[in-house]
Structure formats: structure tokens, C-alpha cells
Amino acid sequence: MRLNSVIGALLFSSDQPLTLEALWALVEADFPQHTRQDVAQVLTELEKRVTGWGLKLESNALGYRIQVAPDCLDWVHQLYEQTPPRLSRALLETLVIIAHRQPITRAEIEAIRGVSVSSALMNQLKNYDWIKAAGVKEVPGHPTLWVTTPRLLQDLGLPSKQALVAQLDKLVKQHETEEGIEVRAL
């Protein structure tokens, strides 16, 4: 058995990105004559191998993953007879508020946005499996509390909920402090 085959099989069938470490840990025992460096070498070759075949070896903080080349996405959407999700401004705003303030009730989201949040929008977020109910708030009416899901992190390519919240914290604070500068710059 060649290392190429095993690395290829693993990358093509993994649900999650795989780091070099994770790949090495999976093959180490069976390929004692190889090193981590060989795995890295295989990845470089694989990258060349898939180029021109509608695929791309993507590597980011989470690891390596094979994905459809961006210019072929339209055909894949066509295959699944699915329109890519349209993420409206309302949806993105609601989602970041939930992500940053979780757990949060719909009324609290509405208070921040200054406008009501439609059920259709909440359903869309639930359908994407990006938010889920997590109990109720102990106030009159017992409104549902919403939190984000692990699926959201996977779909956004973020390592953890903490990382997401920290990033949002940073953006929100950044806006508040840079605000004065921005106005003068306009």
C-alpha cells in the first residue's frame, strides 16, 4: 500500500478538514519508513493532481480539505437543483447578534435591531442548522433562548464558538472606537 493512496482516500472521504498532524497520526503506525515530511510531499503532489479536474486542495487554519473549484460551483448547485443560500442583510445581522449575545431571545434580538425579526427568517436559520433552541428564559412568557450550532462553525470554517465570539467582540469594539475617526474621514 502506498502512502499516496491512503492520504488520498482519507482526504476525499473526510467530513472535516484534516491537519498534517491528524493525517500523520492516522498513518504513522502503518508507514514506519515514512515521515511527516513525506505526508507534506504527498499533499503537494495531490494538489497538482486535482488541479484542472474541478477540484482544489484548500488549506486553512483547520487543516486540508478537498473542495470543488470555485469556478465549477454553479454546476454542482445545478446537480443538486439547489440555489445557493441567499443570505440577506436581515439574516446576517440576526445571525451575528445571536452568535455574539447567545443565549438570546427573539425579543432581545429585536430590541437591538430596532425592528421585528420574522418567523420566516428564524426558520431559515434553523433550516440551515445554524441556530437551535437551548431552553427558555426564566421570565414571564418563557421565551425560547437561541444559540448557534457546531454546524455554523463548520460552515463558516471557524475553529470554535469562542473564536467566533472573540472575533465578533473585536469587530463590535473596533466599530465603537473607530467610529469617531470614520466620521471625520468621510
Place this chain on the structure above:
Amino acid sequence: MRLNSVIGALLFSSDQPLTLEALWALVEADFPQHTRQDVAQVLTELEKRVTGWGLKLESNALGYRIQVAPDCLDWVHQLYEQTPPRLSRALLETLVIIAHRQPITRAEIEAIRGVSVSSALMNQLKNYDWIKAAGVKEVPGHPTLWVTTPRLLQDLGLPSKQALVAQLDKLVKQHETEEGIEVRAL
């Protein structure tokens, strides 16, 4: 855009076999200068291309499909023990149709999904103990009728089959009203 790329992207991202006809139908409009024969040619090249990388291009009566090479399966199973893979779209879609329309025959599922449902997929659902046969339909050919099992309810954390069907009914209605809104907004 090259035909290779599009065919590659389609085959690698499809969760079921694609016939030459199906592939051709998907690309025909965008590649007017090509023929079915060119697609067949691309498939031959692709087969060579994936060999030695833990993959194989399988073809049978249902069509072409890229699969992990059998001799690499052990490593993939090892990976899945650490991070269980997401269930495939085809499997989840089939399961939800059975759950909603039970008792239902395979032909009826296929009519709703608009694509064929493989025996392997039905067997997988049976192996997981999520569906079971419940008699036959009194039509020519006496096809098996499928229903969901108590195990499925248990895995989903739902109290009864009625609760499952009611929830699915609710989602279908929701979808219909949202569709109505969208049409009016256009």
C-alpha cells in the same frame, strides 16, 4: 472552462451514481462544441487520474461514481471512529421522505426525490434500524412498503411517530407559506 473540470466537480460532489446521459444533460448547454463521446473520453481519463490515489471510478447499471478504493477502507474507518462522518444527503433525504409519507414504496420515494434510490442506501437505513418493511402495496408487483422504527424515534429524541409526522407536516406547511411570500415579493 474545460469539460474535465466540470465533469470532475460533478462526479466528486455527487452523492449518487451519475449516468453518462445525466452528465451530458448537465453540461450539454454549456459545452455546445462537445459531444457525449467527449464526456465518455473524460471519464476514461479521470479513471486513470484517480488510480493510485486511494480512489476508483466505479461504473454499473446506475452510472458512474467515484469511490474510495476497497484496500484503503480500513484507514477511512479509523478516521470515522474519531470523527463520525455526516450522513449523506441522499440518505437523509430518503429517510425524511419515508418518515413523512410512511408507509411508502421505493418507487414512490424515487418519484418524490426525482432520482433513483439505490438498494445499498435502503440497506444502510435498514442496518441502522431506522426503517423496516411493513407489508406490501396491493398494486401489480407487490412492492414493499417502508415505515420508520421505534429506534429512529429514540435516536431523534421524539416521543412518537405521530410527533415526528406532525413536525414534518408543520415544516412542509411553513415552507409553503414562505414560498407564497416569496412569490408575492417578486
Place this chain on the structure above:
Amino acid sequence: MSDALQLSFPFAIVQGTVLNEAPQGLYIPPNALKVMLAEFEGPLDLLSYLIRLNKFDIRDIPVFEVAKQYQAYLAMMEQLDIELAGEYLFMAAWLTEIKSRLLLPKAPNQENDGDEEDPRAELVEKLLEYEAYQHAAKWLGELDIVGRDIWPICLCVPPAPGLQPTLNAAQLWQALHQVLQRSRQRKAHQVRQEVFDIGDKINLILQRLGDTPLFLWQLVSCHEGRLGLVVTFMAILELTYRRQIMLMQTDAFADLAICRPDYAFE
């Protein structure tokens, strides 16, 4: 505070166009304006837009001017039949309230801690908070999102025997959503296809029409569906208009009989 009162601004500025009076002679096509106005995500979004557009300092909003422009926008939206959420009117009332509080003379002993007493403070805080989330939403929207911008490859491998995968309800609901969306796409697709040509139907009717009347049901077949029926019906109307056929009905709601124009009634 008083300088806010003295500022003189145009009635409204729409996409850089200065309007000095009620927006009746707008040269912006009403449809484009409607789209733009309908895009506001609520009163905070509209207010934030107005403040940015006028380059006002958000921490020192000239409330009188902003309120005037806000009202002008609401009036435009109403004129264009944009359904206004109650929150827009609530905000208008709030702005009016802030205005009236600004007009109240300050008690002499409060002159030094005016900032804490600023009636605008709460609104500014809400605006800043909302804008911060808009800023964050923009960041999120620009990420590569799986399913929209990214399609990971995950070949389906049958699990090792005996391994039971985990299933959660959300996955199942999402699968249903996909099935429904696809069937909708398919329907939309079918409507777009021009499967039936009226010309073909006209020829068919003329070919089949003999000395005896034809009935509508003889001209349509099941597999053509509703669209086939509609096209056939249109062909019949066209032929009637051209006086190439004649229509008869023996009773209300009876079958339509199609005959030659020279058909002799008994």
C-alpha cells in the same frame, strides 16, 4: 446644543440629489426609489443611513434636521405604498420626544453636566450598537460559507459494520427542506420550458376537425397537464378569432363543441 437648531439642510437628500420640497417631482424612477427605500432594515438602519449621508457626527446628532429628513423618508415610503412596520412610527415619535426635551430650557444647576442629561444619549447608544452589528454582519457575509461559496468533497463510505451513526433532528429537518426546495426548483423549471407551441395545437385542431364537432377533451391528453389544456384553449380562442372554427355549447358548463364555421345546426 443650539447650533443644531440653526443648521439649515435641504428637505432630503436622496442618492446625492438635493430635494428642497416634498418629493413629488423626483426624477428617480419610482421603482428604483421603491427598491432602495424598501431595503432599509428598520428605523435604526434608516437613521444610520441619514446620519452617514449627511456626514453628521453620530455623537452629536442634529436631531431637528435628522427628524425632518426621517419624516420625509417615511412620507416617501408611504407614498410608494411600502408597508411601514410600526417600529418606524415609534421611532418618529421618539425623535419628536427628544426634540421637545431639547427645547426645554435647562435648569441653571444642570448646565455643567449637560452630557449626562443629553436626551439623545439612549438613541446614540442604540445606533452605535446596531451599526457595530451591521459591521460584524458584513464581515460574516464576506466569509466563504460552505454550501454557498465552498462545496467540500466527502465521498460516501459505508461505515464499518456495527457502527451506529448519530442522527439529530435538525439534520432531518434540513433534508426535508432540501427535498422541498428541489421540487420547487423543478416546478419553476418546468414552467419555463416551452413544451407546447400554440401553432402546433392550431394545426392539430384543423387537422382533426371533420364534419362532426370535436370536443375539448378530445384535443388534450393527460400527460400534457394543465399547461397543455391552457395552450389548447388558447389555440381554440385564436381559431375562433380567425373565424376558422365555431364554438358551441348546449348548456351552461356543458362541453365545448368545436365545429367548422359552416357547420349546419340541425
